[in-house]
Amino acid sequence: MVVLKNGVPQPNEWVRVADDATLPEGAKVIVSLERWQAERETLRQRNAAVGVSLKSDQSPLLVKDDLDHLSLVALEFPKFTDGRAFSYARVLRDRLGYRGEIRAFGQVLRDQYLFMLRCGIDTIEPPAEKRVEGYAEALKEFSVFYQPTNDHRETALRLRHGLAESVAA
Amino acid sequence: MYRYDQFDATFVRERTEQFRGQVVRRLAGELTEEEFRPLRLKNGLYLQLHAYMLRVAIPYGELNSKQMRKLAFIARRYDKGYGHFTTRQNIQYNWPRLDDVPDILKHLADVEMHAIQTSGNCIRNVTADHLAGVAADEVEDPRVWGEIIRQWSTLHPEFSYLPRKFKIALIATDQDRAALRTHDIGLKIVRNEAGEVGFAFYTGGGQGRTPIIGPLVKAFVKKEDLLSYLDATLRVYNMHGRRDNIYKARIKILVQALGPEEFGRQVEEEWLRIKDSVLKLPDAEVARIRAYFADPDYEKLPAFWPEFEAQKKNDAEFGRWVRANTDPHKIDGYAAVTISLKPVGMAPGDITADQMDVVADLADEYSFGEVRATHRQNLLLPHVRKQDLYHLWQRLKAVKLAEPNIGLISDIIACPGLDYCNLANARSIPVAQRISRRFSDPKRLAEIGELRLNISGCINACGHHHVGHIGILGVDKKGDEFYQVTLGGSSAEDISIGKILGPAFSYDDITDAIETVIDTYIGLRNDASERFIDTYRRVGIEPFKEKVYGSLKERRSAAE
Numbered sequence: 001m002v003v004l005k006n007g008v009p010q011p012n013e014w015v016r017v018a019d020d021a022t023l024p025e026g027a028k029v030i031v032s033l034e035r036w037q038a039e040r041e042t043l044r045q046r047n048a049a050v051g052v053s054l055k056s057d058q059s060p061l062l063v064k065d066d067l068d069h070l071s072l073v074a075l076e077f078p079k080f081t082d083g084r085a086f087s088y089a090r091v092l093r094d095r096l097g098y099r100g101e102i103r104a105f106g107q108v109l110r111d112q113y114l115f116m117l118r119c120g121i122d123t124i125e126p127p128a129e130k131r132v133e134g135y136a137e138a139l140k141e142f143s144v145f146y147q148p149t150n151d152h153r154e155t156a157l158r159l160r161h162g163l164a165e166s167v168a169a
Numbered sequence: 170m171y172r173y174d175q176f177d178a179t180f181v182r183e184r185t186e187q188f189r190g191q192v193v194r195r196l197a198g199e200l201t202e203e204e205f206r207p208l209r210l211k212n213g214l215y216l217q218l219h220a221y222m223l224r225v226a227i228p229y230g231e232l233n234s235k236q237m238r239k240l241a242f243i244a245r246r247y248d249k250g251y252g253h254f255t256t257r258q259n260i261q262y263n264w265p266r267l268d269d270v271p272d273i274l275k276h277l278a279d280v281e282m283h284a285i286q287t288s289g290n291c292i293r294n295v296t297a298d299h300l301a302g303v304a305a306d307e308v309e310d311p312r313v314w315g316e317i318i319r320q321w322s323t324l325h326p327e328f329s330y331l332p333r334k335f336k337i338a339l340i341a342t343d344q345d346r347a348a349l350r351t352h353d354i355g356l357k358i359v360r361n362e363a364g365e366v367g368f369a370f371y372t373g374g375g376q377g378r379t380p381i382i383g384p385l386v387k388a389f390v391k392k393e394d395l396l397s398y399l400d401a402t403l404r405v406y407n408m409h410g411r412r413d414n415i416y417k418a419r420i421k422i423l424v425q426a427l428g429p430e431e432f433g434r435q436v437e438e439e440w441l442r443i444k445d446s447v448l449k450l451p452d453a454e455v456a457r458i459r460a461y462f463a464d465p466d467y468e469k470l471p472a473f474w475p476e477f478e479a480q481k482k483n484d485a486e487f488g489r490w491v492r493a494n495t496d497p498h499k500i501d502g503y504a505a506v507t508i509s510l511k512p513v514g515m516a517p518g519d520i521t522a523d524q525m526d527v528v529a530d531l532a533d534e535y536s537f538g539e540v541r542a543t544h545r546q547n548l549l550l551p552h553v554r555k556q557d558l559y560h561l562w563q564r565l566k567a568v569k570l571a572e573p574n575i576g577l578i579s580d581i582i583a584c585p586g587l588d589y590c591n592l593a594n595a596r597s598i599p600v601a602q603r604i605s606r607r608f609s610d611p612k613r614l615a616e617i618g619e620l621r622l623n624i625s626g627c628i629n630a631c632g633h634h635h636v637g638h639i640g641i642l643g644v645d646k647k648g649d650e651f652y653q654v655t656l657g658g659s660s661a662e663d664i665s666i667g668k669i670l671g672p673a674f675s676y677d678d679i680t681d682a683i684e685t686v687i688d689t690y691i692g693l694r695n696d697a698s699e700r701f702i703d704t705y706r707r708v709g710i711e712p713f714k715e716k717v718y719g720s721l722k723e724r725r726s727a728a729e
Contacts, residue, residue, distance in 0.1 A: 059408065081207060081290070083330025087407045090327055095442055111191070111208055118326035131199070141187045144180035146320045148447035149327070156176035156320070161453050 003103070003123045007113075007136030010123070014051060014072060014103075030074055033058050036066070044069050051101070056084050060092045067098050075121070077106035086119045093120035093150050110138040118149045170231050170539065171316045171461045173281045181278045184285060184324070188212045189271035196268070211291055211329070213259075213284030214270055218591045223262045223270060224287040225277060229297035229315030229339065230258035230542040234529040237540050239280045241525035247273050252525070254510060254518040256348075256582055256633060257336070258296050258542040259287055263589055285323055290331045292322035292403070297339040298346045299543040302462060303551050305499040308358045309366050311339040313459045314395065317450070321396050328403045332410035333418035335403070347544055348660035350374040350383035351636060353420045354402065359389065367391045372402060373424030373432070376630035380666045381421045384429040386436070392455065394440075397448040401440035405432070465537040465552060470502025474555045489611050490562055490573035495553075502555055506536075508548040508565060509572035509580065513609040516598045517583045518546035520570075527568045535561050545582055547575065578620040578687070579605040582633050586626030586643060587650070593626035595643025595650035595676075600624055603680045608687075617687060619700045621659070636660035638702045639686060640667045641679065652679040656686070656713060657705045668710050671718055681724065682717050689716040 002009040016030045023029055023046070030051040036043060043050050051072025052063055060073060067073075073092060075085035085104060092098040104116050105125040113135050116124060126132055145153045154164040173181070188208075195205040209215075213224040225240070232240075240260055244252045247269050248262040255261055265273060277283055287294050295318045297311045298304070318337060322328070328335070338347045341358035349355035355371035368390045374383025390398045411417045424432045481488040496505040508528060511517050520528075528548060532540045535557050536550035543549055553561060565571040574580045581604065584590065586597030601624055608614055623637030627644075634640030640655035651673035658667030674682045687701075689712060694704045705713070 080204070081330055082412060083290075083328070084408055084412075086327040086330065087404050090404070091408075094446070109204060111204075112330070115324075115326040115329055134199075137190075141190075142180070142183050142324075144176045144183065146180075146323050147325050147327075150447075156180070157451070157454050159176065160174065160457065161451065163451075 001125065001128075002132065003125050004113075004132065004135050005123050006117070007139045009132055012125070016053070028071070030072060033062060036063070036070075040066065051103070053105075054088070056082050056106075060088050060096065060098075064096050067092075067096060067100070070100060072101040072103055073098065074103040074105055077104055077108050077112075080107040080109045080112055085121075086115060089116070089119040089121050090149070110134040113138045114142065118145070118147075118151050118153065120150060170233060170312075171228075171458065177320075178278075178281070180323075181281070181283050181285075184212075184283065185271065185274040185278050188274060192267065192271055207289055207330075210289035211286055212270075212274065213287035214265075214267075215288060216591075217263070217589050218587075219589070220264050221267055221270070222589070223265045223273060223284060224255070225260050225262070225282060225284045226287045226294040227258050227260060227282075227542050228319045229295055229301065229312050230299050230544075231301075231312060232540045232542065234532040234538040234540065236280045236282055237525055237529035237532065239276060239282070241522040241529070243273055243276060244522040244525065250523075251519055251521045253516070253585065254520065254542050254546050254548070256544050256546060256631065257287075257294060258299075258544060259294060260542070261585075263585075288334075290333050290335075291329050292325060292331075292335045292337065295319055295322065295337045295339065296347055296352075296544060298341065299541045299549050300346060300496060300505060300551075301341070302464070303496070303498055303505045304342050304344070305497065306343070307341045307499075308360055309341055310459075310462050311341045311356075311358055312462050313455065314356070314358065314368075315339055316458050316461070317395070317455070318399070321399065325403075327400075328407060331403070331407055332412045333415070333420075335406075335420065337399075343662060345660070345662040345664070348633065348636060348664075350664050351376050351380075351633070351660055352383060354399070355383050361389045365391065368395055368398075370398065370402070372436075373421040373429065375419050375421040376633060376635050377419070378416060378628045378630075379419075379421065380630070380635040381425065382664050382666065383421075384424065386424070386429055386433040393450045393452075394444050396450055397444040397446065398436070398440050400448055401436045401443060404439055405435050409435075464500075465539070467500045467503065467552070468554070470500075470554060470556075472501035474502065477555045477558060480559045484559075486573070486611070487559060487562055489615055490571055491558065493573045493577060493615070494571075494575045495558070498552065500552075503552050504555055504558060506550045506553045506558070506561065507543065507575045508550065508570050509574055510547050510570075511574055511580050511605065512569050512572045513579065513605050514602050515605075517581050517601050520548075524568050524570055527564070528570070531561060531564060545575075545580060547580070573611050574614055576619050576621075577614045578608045578617055578622055578639075579614060581605060581622050581624060582637070583624040584626050584631035586624075586632075590626060590631075592629055593643065594628075594645040595626050595652065597624045597626040597632055597643060600641060600643075600652065600676070600679055604683055607680050607684060616697070617691070617701070618697065619702075620687075621702075622683070623658075633660060634658075635666050636664065637667060638700075638705070639683065641683075644673055646673065650676050652676070654679075654682060654686070654717075656710055657702065659702055663702070670710060671714055674721075678721060678724075682721065685717045685720050686713055689713050 049071035053074040371383035541549040587593040625632035655667030
């Protein structure tokens with residue numbers, strides 16, 4: 001499986017581990033919230049990185065005190081029409097100040113991809129049947145943005161008033 | 170009015186091209202219909218009973234004559250020569266072809282228009298008082314804030330996949346002409362005790378199968394905090410609104426479940442974290458947008474125009490039209506003119522391409538090129554000199570746009586109903602047509618006085634039946650169309666939800682039932698100045714019930 005970062009396919013360095021499976025030695029693992037909560041102390045002692053996977057009804061506030069120990073938070077889009085994780089990503093970035101990797105999985109489609117990046121999601125796991133090139137195309141569809149989020153894209157408002165940070169040539 | 174700068178123009182062009190690509194991917198099978206559906210809906214494209222329907226946004230109801238001519242062009246070239254104005258100040262075309270839609274969107278973009286977010290589970294096109302900038306008692310022009318909200322809500326990355334649709338309306342006077350508290354958020358521009366101008370948030374109103382009057386959740390939000398408070402409200406809704414049941418997914422259900430106080434507390438908590446962030450609105454941007462809504466070059470005119478007064482007296486028909494269809498203007502010598510899209514026997518809100526062209530011409534000649542769409546499915550020329558009213562009226566009359574019925578019983582709000590809509594249980598338009606024919610005598614209309622009659626073809630309440638003085642709801646009874654009547658609703662500042670009169674009426678009986686309601690009112694009112702709604706509130710529903718079902722029984726036994 002590949003993951004996409006800024007539209008570019010990357011090898012997936014993370015292993016998703018079922019709740020009853022043994023943790024592969026030395027690998028970066030993603031565990032469920034339930035497993036994280038049950039085995040927090042052991043998982044924190046691990047030498048390799050740990051990420052947690054949240055279902056769409058699990059708010060990141062449930063791991064707000066654990067974020068220093070989590071290198072990745074994976075957010076589920078069970079259906080592409082379920083937009084809760086857009087807000088979860090913003091809560092992670094803006095409210096909780098999370099700087100680790102935010103990953104989206106589930107029904108993550110190209111037509112929502114730009115929104116995900118704008119909300120602070122770094123990587124996505126695209127469904128196997130989808131053309132991965134489409135995701136890079138989706139990022140080129142817009143050059144104008146109205147809402148300030150904490151991504152690097154300048155808003156129309158800031159550009160209008162000369163508030164945009166100058167881009168080094 | 171607002172004009173696109175390079176950013177807005179580029180954005181709408183990019184959006185049009187994005188949709189063109191989405192249509193290509195759909196036709197190529199790369200997108201499933203399930204995946205395509207929300208994408209087309211967010212571009213205003215529905216699949217109706219017989220064909221696609223395209224809903225074009227008219228942000229806060231404002232149009233210029235050039236845009237109106239483009240709407241006429243689209244009606245002629247891509248539709249059957251007409252369009253339909255809706256209760257959300259938008260226009261709908263009922264017969265476009267899917268593969269034409271990207272071209273239609275391009276034509277719209279050429280005149281700074283779009284169909285973005287006129288449908289789908291996102292923040293819909295923002296609506297406003299149609300007398301914005303005209304009403305003398307306005308705190309501040311709501312269009313400025315309508316435009317700020319339009320930009321903020323357009324392709325909002327966080328709020329494009331909400332639990333359900335989300336509608337925002339704006340007013341700035343104590344008179345509510347925008348059905349404020351039937352919205353997910355109603356924003357009333359107010360002045361606080363310190364003299365500062367800001368917004369009162371009425372959050373969680375709505376119609377549909379669970380009508381709720383939006384409670385006041387926050388009495389005053391400063392202008393600079395408008396977007397952060399909106400963001401906080403939407404974030405709480407996006408995370409906690411129900412997604413398991415489409416009928417419980419609107420924000421009103423969440424606000425009721427938590428209680429307005431607890432809901433407000435959660436919003437406040439979120440808002441305090443973000444209010445001093447990048448969302449704080451700079452004065453320079455407000456000033457930039459405000460400049461677009463500067464007053465047109467009004468002439469200095471006398472308030473009293475003797476010739477106009479004589480015209481009203483000498484031509485009773487003109488006098489009736491002036492009384493019903495004009496509103497006072499903040500500038501002496503001017504009036505705001507409502508063009509009725511409710512001529513006797515026609516579908517409420519419909520207008521032909523030729524009539525649109527005439528309206529555009531009249532706007533240029535008489536109203537600084539400005540036209541507005543109203544939430545009661547009419548059009549408005551906002552700034553007409555009183556001395557021009559007689560000529561304007563004659564020109565409107567020549568194209569059947571001078572029905573003197575604004576605010577009267579035949580100024581009916583009606584949804585498209587079973588003639589077009591696949592959600593409907595019953596037809597709305599023919600019922601509206603029958604009632605308007607029954608009450609076609611302008612003298613009788615004037616005698617009945619102010620009366621809001623609203624018709625919905627199903628419980629989704631697109632025809633606002635809950636908040637009509639008289640509401641009619643189409644229901645299905647074993648395959649037959651029946652109509653339930655409610656009395657005592659209002660969408661204005663005296664907002665109330667109507668009460669059901671009793672068992673529903675058949676298609677053939679509904680017009681008679683309405684006539685009995687009216688006759689009962691005339692018999693009960695203290696004098697001609699007591700409006701229907703006031704009489705109803707004074708006497709209650711019982712006398713109406715007695716008369717209506719009594720006379721129904723009489724008619725039945727006479728027929729046997």
